[in-house]
Amino acid sequence: MKILAVSDQVLDRIYQLSTSNHFQGVELIIGCGDMPYAYLEYLVTMLNVTMYYVPGNHDPKYDPQQKDACAEGGTNLDLKTARHKKFLIAGLGGCIRYRPDGINQYTQSEAYARAFRLLPSLLLNRIQYGRALDILISHSPPLGIHDDSDPAHNGLKALNWLNRIAKPRYHFHGHTHFYKRNLESPETTIGLTKIINVYPYKIIEVSH
Ligand SMILES: [Zn+2]
Numbered sequence: 001m002k003i004l005a006v007s008d009q010v011l012d013r014i015y016q017l018s019t020s021n022h023f024q025g026v027e028l029i030i031g032c033g034d035m036p037y038a039y040l041e042y043l044v045t046m047l048n049v050t051m052y053y054v055p056g057n058h059d060p061k062y063d064p065q066q067k068d069a070c071a072e073g074g075t076n077l078d079l080k081t082a083r084h085k086k087f088l089i090a091g092l093g094g095c096i097r098y099r100p101d102g103i104n105q106y107t108q109s110e111a112y113a114r115a116f117r118l119l120p121s122l123l124l125n126r127i128q129y130g131r132a133l134d135i136l137i138s139h140s141p142p143l144g145i146h147d148d149s150d151p152a153h154n155g156l157k158a159l160n161w162l163n164r165i166a167k168p169r170y171h172f173h174g175h176t177h178f179y180k181r182n183l184e185s186p187e188t189t190i191g192l193t194k195i196i197n198v199y200p201y202k203i204i205e206v207s208h
Pocket of ligand 1: 033034056057058095139174175176
């Protein structure tokens with residue numbers, strides 16, 4: 001399955017790319033946060049495929065009553081799981097808390113508490129399909145992987161833990177930008193999981 005994953009930055013070029021055949025064959029769009037919802041809506045309209053996204057720290061707080069707090073045509077997968085073309089997918093939005101009043105920001109223990117809420121569905125997946133998860137979508141990176149030492153860009157430990165227990169094949173995240181101090185590769189494999197920094201976008205073929 002061919003995936004278009006986007007994160008953190010609007011590329012003017014993406015508008016041209018989507019009208020040419022650059023995204024031909026894409027079967028799923030993944031949004032890893034900090035993207036204007038109008039941009040996500042544009043992509044989903046152009047490509048006419050399923051889209052799952054999680055909110056980042058620059059996105060509005062999710063409120064089902066408020067139309068501009070979600071991207072129409074897509075599904076906010078924060079704290080949820082889904083099954084798409086036999087792939088088991090889960091989402092965990094937000095990043096580390098670096099401002100007391102910050103939106104979609106969590107302390108390490110708050111992030112753990114949120115990740116625990118995915119456990120029942122992951123367990124059900126294991127019973128039903130023999131595995132807990134294929135694809136994890138988050139805004140933040142895990143701690144120590146593609147993250148940075150400044151207070152806003154520390155990774156979330158809860159994501160290291162989720163990868164350890166759910167063993168997804170792929171983990172897509174955003175939030176850290178590689179033009180900054182962070183010069184390591186945007187792809188790191190830990191155990192069975194390929195962790196991919198999506199910023200600003202990636203086209204990836206995933207297989208079972
Ligand atoms: Zn962010």
